[in-house]
Amino acid sequence: xxxxxxxxxxxxxxxxxxxxxxxxxxxxxxxxxxxxxxxxxxxxxxxxxxxxxxxxxxxxxxxxxxxxxxxxxxxxxxxxxxxxxxxxxxxxxxxxxxxxxxxxxxxxxxxxxxxxxxxxxxxxxxxxxxxxxxxxxxxxxxxxxxxxxxxxxxxxxxxxxxxxxxxxxxxxxxxxxxxxxxxxxxxxxxxxxxxxxxxxxxxxxxxxxxxxxx
Amino acid sequence: xxxxxxxxxxxxxxxxxxxxxxxxxxxxxxxxxxxxxxxxxxxxxxxxxxxxxxxxxxxxxxxxxxxxxxxxxxxxxxxxxxxxxxxxxxxxxxxxxxxxxxxxxxxxxxxxxxxxxxxxxxxxxxxxxxxxxxxxxxxxxxxxxxxxxxxxxxxxxxxxxxxxxxxxxxxxxxxxxxxxxxxxxxxxxxxxxxxxxxxxxxxxxxxxxxxxxxxxxxxxxxxxxxxxxxxxxxxxxxxxxxxxxxxxxxxxxxxxxxxxxxxxxxxxxxxxxxxxxxxxxxxxxxxxxxxxxxxxxxxxxxxxxxxxxxxxxxxxxxxxxxxxxxxxxxxxxxxxxxxxxxxxxxxxxxxxxxxxxxxxxxxxxxxxxx
Numbered sequence: 001x002x003x004x005x006x007x008x009x010x011x012x013x014x015x016x017x018x019x020x021x022x023x024x025x026x027x028x029x030x031x032x033x034x035x036x037x038x039x040x041x042x043x044x045x046x047x048x049x050x051x052x053x054x055x056x057x058x059x060x061x062x063x064x065x066x067x068x069x070x071x072x073x074x075x076x077x078x079x080x081x082x083x084x085x086x087x088x089x090x091x092x093x094x095x096x097x098x099x100x101x102x103x104x105x106x107x108x109x110x111x112x113x114x115x116x117x118x119x120x121x122x123x124x125x126x127x128x129x130x131x132x133x134x135x136x137x138x139x140x141x142x143x144x145x146x147x148x149x150x151x152x153x154x155x156x157x158x159x160x161x162x163x164x165x166x167x168x169x170x171x172x173x174x175x176x177x178x179x180x181x182x183x184x185x186x187x188x189x190x191x192x193x194x195x196x197x198x199x200x201x202x203x204x205x206x207x208x209x210x211x212x213x214x
Numbered sequence: 215x216x217x218x219x220x221x222x223x224x225x226x227x228x229x230x231x232x233x234x235x236x237x238x239x240x241x242x243x244x245x246x247x248x249x250x251x252x253x254x255x256x257x258x259x260x261x262x263x264x265x266x267x268x269x270x271x272x273x274x275x276x277x278x279x280x281x282x283x284x285x286x287x288x289x290x291x292x293x294x295x296x297x298x299x300x301x302x303x304x305x306x307x308x309x310x311x312x313x314x315x316x317x318x319x320x321x322x323x324x325x326x327x328x329x330x331x332x333x334x335x336x337x338x339x340x341x342x343x344x345x346x347x348x349x350x351x352x353x354x355x356x357x358x359x360x361x362x363x364x365x366x367x368x369x370x371x372x373x374x375x376x377x378x379x380x381x382x383x384x385x386x387x388x389x390x391x392x393x394x395x396x397x398x399x400x401x402x403x404x405x406x407x408x409x410x411x412x413x414x415x416x417x418x419x420x421x422x423x424x425x426x427x428x429x430x431x432x433x434x435x436x437x438x439x440x441x442x443x444x445x446x447x448x449x450x451x452x453x454x455x456x457x458x459x460x461x462x463x464x465x466x467x468x469x470x471x472x473x474x475x476x477x478x479x480x481x482x483x484x485x486x487x488x489x490x491x492x493x494x495x496x497x498x499x500x501x502x503x504x505x506x507x508x509x510x511x512x513x514x515x516x517x518x519x520x521x522x523x524x525x526x527x528x529x530x531x532x533x534x535x536x537x538x539x540x541x542x543x544x545x546x547x548x549x550x551x552x553x554x555x556x557x558x559x560x561x562x563x564x565x566x567x568x569x570x571x572x573x574x575x576x577x578x579x580x581x582x583x584x
Contacts (some may be wrong), residue, residue, distance in 0.1 A: 053455075060455040085442050087452050088467040106437045137468050184502060 006037040006063055007082075008055050014018050016050060016110060023117040028119075034062035036070045041070040041077060048124040052107075053083040053090070064090055078123045082107045086131045088138070092212055095128065100205040101143040103129035103165065122165045128205045129165025130212070138212065144146060148211065150192045158185045163208040329560070373548070379551040382544070386448075393444050401437035405430050449489060458488040462515055464493050469510055469526075471503050478516035481576030488553055491515070491524055494545045494556075498526035498568040499543060506530020506566055515577055522554075524570040532564035542568070 003025045007013040017027045029040040033056045055062040067079045094102045096128035103123040119129050161171045172179040193210045195203045249552040283571030412426035453461040466473035502508040536542035546556040555574030
């Protein structure tokens, strides 16, 4: 897998590269600022980009803006955004183009490298991965408003795990049910959220988006 | 002016030039009645009045630069002496004009020796000038006194707000220090100890070493989570990244109660005010959820006519009082350091309206990617 890393702190940049190497990831470019990231994304067309939200020169949300900018030029370009903190506002902005291939994680999730590599593959494959913290914050909200109110508790659990980027198989193991039951729940979720049958990965993205917008 | 005046050992009533002016007709009256009968008394009255008035006039000139006020007194009192010299024929009165006055009236009085006609003409001229000047000088003086009182109360307010800001900042730093000390720092120490132990067990007991390393990794994640929470409490990253508007939107997104947000900010307020505004909204929102059991919140942030206006309205049970509890009182204290005000309307049964108004200028229009 060809990876571009955008991280201004040298130690973290090298650390992430070192974590990824044993997992068959080739770091084709490592950049330290927003403009450099856009250039690297457009020129290298990596399988996935790992982007720190906060980058020079502004040290605000430069990385996020650069990633969104690059995705406007190359729709669906897989981007995994890392940050010291997660904001639902940013999660929505990342998902807004509905193209999938988006991840948004806390930086410390990098520590568990095998899971992190799974996430990279999911994002590279067009999937959507949201940090459990985004999901937890969502669950804390009163979900009285439509259309999520139409979902059963179990369906909501499935959707939450879906938003974390888990496959049907992983969801089944997590909820101690069969994979077939999970796919039944998924079909029901898609129907209740008025998502017409299409390429299934895209429907998952849209379902997560509906979830985040609730 | 205040300071110059208080330095003078004057009777309290005389410190106000307006009162001093009232003294003149009184002296005038005294001299008119007793002038011929007791010329010495009249002379003393004029001299005394002059002596009392002179420092007041001097103070006004020195402190406020109201030159016309000084000229007025000089000329008017000189004229009093002159007029009553003619009435009483007592040279001492003429002299008293010189004693209490200054060179200008002195020249007037001495110069008037040339002839009675000239004296009368001068008198009439000066009287006319005096009549023209009195309402104006009183107006100027009244304005000064009023502005003075306003300035004094403003200084008192600012001193109080500054004190509160300094205290607040110090308390905040202590909290941060304590949180760091008990949280992240302690975890990092544990991390170091664990890793050292793992180092020693590396060859002899690899399984135990592995367990320690795993625990260390988990601890580092916990330390990070604590640091994150701490940073959010000091200066939320989204506020630094995007400014007040988006930070309030982010707050509303995280709110367990549906919160409608209306932002009308064509630019960004100064950073310290953004922070104060953000925490004010956060406080009001927390109150609405925790204490008022609201089911719907409306947040407005706008900039109009040089004022930043923040409004948080909830449909909860009301009864919020900034005088009780530290939350809103803290917000009010913080807003006062920006010359802002906090108003709370929260009748029992609701709704609660928390409104904040702060004078502020916005920086250049925001550039937003989305």
